[in-house]
Amino acid sequence: MDGRAIRSALSMMDERGSGEGAGYVAYGAFPEFADYYAIHVFFDAIHETKAAVDQELSKWGTIVHEEEIPTYEQQNIRKIHTPWRYFFQPDARLMPRSTTPEDDIIMHLVMKVNTSIPGALVYASGKNIAIFKASGWPEEVADFYRIQDYKGYIWLGHNRYPTNTPGWWGGAHPFNLLHWSVVHNGEITSYGTNRRYIESYGYRCTMFTDTEVVAYLFDLLVRRHHLAPELAVRALAPPFWDEIDRMPGGEAYLNRAIRLTYGPALMNGPFAIVVAKPDAIVGFTDRIKLRPLVTGTMGPRLYISSEEAAIRVMEPEVGDITMPRAGEPVIGRVYS
Amino acid sequence: MTIGSVPVKFRISVDHDQCMLCGRCVENCPYDVFRLENGKIHVNSRKCVACHRCIAMCPRDAINIRERPVDYRSHPVWTTETREAIYNQARTGKIILAGMGNAKPYPIIFDSLVLDACQVTNPSIDPLREPMELRTYLGKKPSRLETRQRDGDVEVLTSLSPNLQLETPIMIGHMSYGAISLNAQASIARAVSDAGTFMGTGEGGLHQSLYPYQDHMIVQVASGRFGVDINYLERGAAIEIKIGQGAKPGIGGHLPGEKVCEDVSCTRMIPVGSDAISPAPHHDIYSIEDLKQLVRSLKEATEWKKPVFVKIAAVHNSAAIAAGIARSAADAVVIDGFRGGTGAAPRVFRDHVGIPVEAAIASVDAKLRSQGIRNEVSLIASGGIRESADVAKVIALGADAVYIGTAALVAMGCRVCGTCYRGLCPWGIATQRPDLVARLDPEIASRNVGNLIHAWTLELSELMGAAGINSIESLRGNRDRLRGYLLDESIMKVLDVRPVGA
Numbered sequence: 004m005d006g007r008a009i010r011s012a013l014s015m016m017d018e019r020g021s022g023e024g025a026g027y028v029a030y031g032a033f034p035e036f037a038d039y040y041a042i043h044v045f046f047d048a049i050h051e052t053k054a055a056v057d058q059e060l061s062k063w064g065t066i067v068h069e070e071e072i073p074t075y076e077q078q079n080i081r082k083i084h085t086p087w088r089y090f091f092q093p094d095a096r097l098m099p100r101s102t103t104p105e106d107d108i109i110m111h112l113v114m115k116v117n118t119s120i121p122g123a124l125v126y127a128s129g130k131n132i133a134i135f136k137a138s139g140w141p142e143e144v145a146d147f148y149r150i151q152d153y154k155g156y157i158w159l160g161h162n163r164y165p166t167n168t169p170g171w172w173g174g175a176h177p178f179n180l181l182h183w184s185v186v187h188n189g190e191i192t193s194y195g196t197n198r199r200y201i202e203s204y205g206y207r208c209t210m211f212t213d214t215e216v217v218a219y220l221f222d223l224l225v226r227r228h229h230l231a232p233e234l235a236v237r238a239l240a241p242p243f244w245d246e247i248d249r250m251p252g253g254e255a256y257l258n259r260a261i262r263l264t265y266g267p268a269l270m271n272g273p274f275a276i277v278v279a280k281p282d283a284i285v286g287f288t289d290r291i292k293l294r295p296l297v298t299g300t301m302g303p304r305l306y307i308s309s310e311e312a313a314i315r316v317m318e319p320e321v322g323d324i325t326m327p328r329a330g331e332p333v334i335g336r337v338y339s
Numbered sequence: 340m341t342i343g344s345v346p347v348k349f350r351i352s353v354d355h356d357q358c359m360l361c362g363r364c365v366e367n368c369p370y371d372v373f374r375l376e377n378g379k380i381h382v383n384s385r386k387c388v389a390c391h392r393c394i395a396m397c398p399r400d401a402i403n404i405r406e407r408p409v410d411y412r413s414h415p416v417w418t419t420e421t422r423e424a425i426y427n428q429a430r431t432g433k434i435i436l437a438g439m440g441n442a443k444p445y446p447i448i449f450d451s452l453v454l455d456a457c458q459v460t461n462p463s464i465d466p467l468r469e470p471m472e473l474r475t476y477l478g479k480k481p482s483r484l485e486t487r488q489r490d491g492d493v494e495v496l497t498s499l500s501p502n503l504q505l506e507t508p509i510m511i512g513h514m515s516y517g518a519i520s521l522n523a524q525a526s527i528a529r530a531v532s533d534a535g536t537f538m539g540t541g542e543g544g545l546h547q548s549l550y551p552y553q554d555h556m557i558v559q560v561a562s563g564r565f566g567v568d569i570n571y572l573e574r575g576a577a578i579e580i581k582i583g584q585g586a587k588p589g590i591g592g593h594l595p596g597e598k599v600c601e602d603v604s605c606t607r608m609i610p611v612g613s614d615a616i617s618p619a620p621h622h623d624i625y626s627i628e629d630l631k632q633l634v635r636s637l638k639e640a641t642e643w644k645k646p647v648f649v650k651i652a653a654v655h656n657s658a659a660i661a662a663g664i665a666r667s668a669a670d671a672v673v674i675d676g677f678r679g680g681t682g683a684a685p686r687v688f689r690d691h692v693g694i695p696v697e698a699a700i701a702s703v704d705a706k707l708r709s710q711g712i713r714n715e716v717s718l719i720a721s722g723g724i725r726e727s728a729d730v731a732k733v734i735a736l737g738a739d740a741v742y743i744g745t746a747a748l749v750a751m752g753c754r755v756c757g758t759c760y761r762g763l764c765p766w767g768i769a770t771q772r773p774d775l776v777a778r779l780d781p782e783i784a785s786r787n788v789g790n791l792i793h794a795w796t797l798e799l800s801e802l803m804g805a806a807g808i809n810s811i812e813s814l815r816g817n818r819d820r821l822r823g824y825l826l827d828e829s830i831m832k833v834l835d836v837r838p839v840g841a
Contacts, residue, residue, distance in 0.1 A: 166460050189461070190460050190461040190807075192457070192461055192806060192807035192808050192813065192820075193808060193812075193813030193814075193817060194817075194819060195735075195816070195817035195818050195819030195820060196812070196813055196814070196815055196816050196817040198819075199708055199816050199818075200708075200713075200714070200816075202708070203708040203709065203710075203711045203713060204711060228483045228484065229485075229486075230484065230486065231486070231488070231493070234484075234486065234493065243470050243472060244472055244474045245470065253492065253494075256495060256499075257486075257493055257495050259499070260481070260484055260495045260497065260499055261484065262812075263476055263480045263481070263499060263502065264480055264481045264482075264483065264484045264497070264714070265484070266480075266714065266812035266815075267713075267714050267812060267815070267816070269810055269812050269813055270813075271807065271808045271809060271810060271813035272461050272807045272808070273461050273462060273807070290809065290810075291464070291469055291470075291809065293461075293462055
């Protein structure tokens with residue numbers, strides 16, 4: 004499906020934003036470059052900063068194709084960055100001791116560019132994944148990038164009411180690292196703990212906002228530690244000890260093990276989050292559901308939203324609207 | 340007569356109009372300050388240590404104590420304490436002994452840190468209505484979890500090491516039987532058992548009468564090895580190797596022979612009346628690898644069923660030392676700050692050696708994180724924790740749990756007079772004299788200690804709720820929720836906190 008539906012969905016929830024940040028992600032957006040990492044960069048002064056990024060990329064692999072991301076002038080969007088995308092093939096031989104050398108090279112590049120090249124921000128780095136974000140209302144951002152021109156099999160969208168970094172494009176959701184994309188409504192009160200934990204594994208938080216840790220935590224738990232996504236959700240929003248104490252032996256052991264091992268990854272504070280990877284999406288809330296989350300299905304399609312209205316505008320005949328319980332993950336898998 | 344007598348430290352006055360000559364002050368003062376003669380209470384102020392026992396017992400509020408009623412000529416460098424220490428040493432030629440914790444007026448970092456609360460963008464959580472989790476597990480944790488899907492069930496392949504399960508992150512630190520009375524230990528033991536937390540035995544063995552509480556006791560192995568045998572190790576819920584103590588880093592311990600009565604002698608396994616001297620180093624630990632061997636030996640002896648903690652004094656290089664300890668089989672590192680109390684320590688050590696626990700915990704936590712091993716080992720803070728806010732702050736700086744010592748004694752009546760080393764504690768806490776010990780009723784004192792733990796736990800829940808946090812692990816190391824108020828930039832860098840307003 005193309006980007007029109009999600010644009011209309013977000014337009015139902017302008018109440019939840021302030022016109023200072025919105026964004027979309029589409030999985031499957033680059034069929035012709037599907038095997039290459041689509042590295043998206045915001046350049047501040049492209050003539051000065053791009054050479055350094057090119058050079059860094061060339062050290063680690065080959066730029067197969069690159070282009071400025073096409074944009075279309077909108078009245079309220081000031082184009083303060085030049086969005087650029089590289090399709091990149093890392094050289095696996097350069098990371099010989101890793102079991103996932105290509106991903107590790109990309110992760111290293113993202114952290115390297117974002118911490119050491121001022122004026123360049125990598126905001127997406129997955130394969131066949133397009134991110135569109137800017138400072139503006141969701142409809143304007145959609146039109147700015149003409150997301151109706153892209154097709155995807157998973158779409159996430161977000162409308163931001165910034166409190167931390169208004170107007171900064173990098174602060175708009177979705178956040179992406181490798182194959183992970185995250186949209187988030189809320190504020191993570193455990194951010195200080197989560198950030199320090201994830202940084203001890205080599206990740207660097209550079210977006211000045213709490214949401215990026217979610218992408219990094221999923222990358223660590225699922226890609227690097229091989230946990231199933233539902234177990235990763237369990238680590239981030241685990242059952243209470245009282246509940247664990249009442250569980251039968253094996254289940255109690257599993258949950259205790261998760262909490263002991265991944266205590267610093269537990270996310271506190273109000274949130275509703277949807278995380279996507281190429282073969283699945285998962286939506287969940289904090290352990291006491293301080294933010295709304297509703298789901299609906301229609302045939303093979305799963306919708307997850309803050310509001311039912313947004314689902315109904317895309318799928319007026321949607322059958323089963325449900326409200327998942329606090330901390331309970333809603334998982335949609337892609338069947339090809 | 341070169342030096343002559345120094346001015347009295349405390350001046351006691353008795354309001355004879357109020358006094359009804361009941362004699363309670365005479366009975367209660369073990370320092371013989373009061374005597375009843377010719378129908379009047381007479382006092383010898385020079386003997387007073389300001390323990391306040393007489394004040395607490397006087398039914399008529401007839402007694403008053405004034406500190407330093409005689410002024411020395413004031414001088415900013417040659418303070419009263421400095422001068423008196425010199426008189427004392429000129430007279431005796433000895434090391435000055437002192438009790439309780441560091442008495443120098445160093446600024447207290449805790450008091451320059453403020454906590455955060457939620458407003459609007461995230462809701463605070465009401466602990467009366469929502470669950471609030473303070474449960475804490477102390478011990479080795481896996482660095483990652485290996486799982487396998489089997490018939491739809493998830494199987495955990497990683498095995499968990501034994502951990503201590505605490506219902507509140509507040510434990511009572513190691514104060515030995517000998518340093519404190521059996522009644523004091525029994526009171527603490529009952530309180531921690533009821534509260535679902537733990538206490539330390541100190542290096543004084545485990546008295547038989549405390550066996551019923553052994554599941555809540557951490558047995559200590561220190562350099563003197565007093566009271567240590569396999570029975571002792573097996574009874575403890577965990578074992579703690581004491582390398583150093585915040586009140587006196589780098590030196591051993593000394594229990595005067597006068598405190599070694601029959602019962603203490605049995606529990607410590609030393610002869611009656613003999614001084615119990617713990618050497619400065621462990622005579623089998625001269626390197627980090629020796630420590631590792633001791634940790635493993637203790638684990639082997641107890642069949643790897645018990646967590647083993649290692650306690651060090653907070654010193655300049657704590658971070659690197661803790662990282663070394665974390666690499667051994669040790670389950671937790673205890674960092675004892677320079678404000679930690681003690682029954683007796685050389686004054687020069689108590690006041691001048693070591694660093695504050697706030698800075699030590701912050702640097703240890705950061706070092707362990709930089710090496711990717713922070714969550715694998717637990718971190719316990721002790722030394723100078725006075726209230727629930729200190730607990731919250733030190734956890735936010737990176738600790739898993741705390742030990743409190745002095746605060747628990749104060750809950751039993753201790754007035755922090757700092758005269759523990761004389762063994763005459765009128766509150767029945769730091770003494771072995773049977774008549775004094777009998778003054779401490781474990782029934783009541785255990786309730787007082789229990790109340791304190793309970794009250795702090797409630798306050799901690801409220802502080803967490805206000806910060807929008809409902810699980811203690813989200814407070815741990817969460818320095819974003821702290822701000823430094825009038826702290827200098829270098830110390831804020833160590834603490835990794837921002838200034839207020841930033």
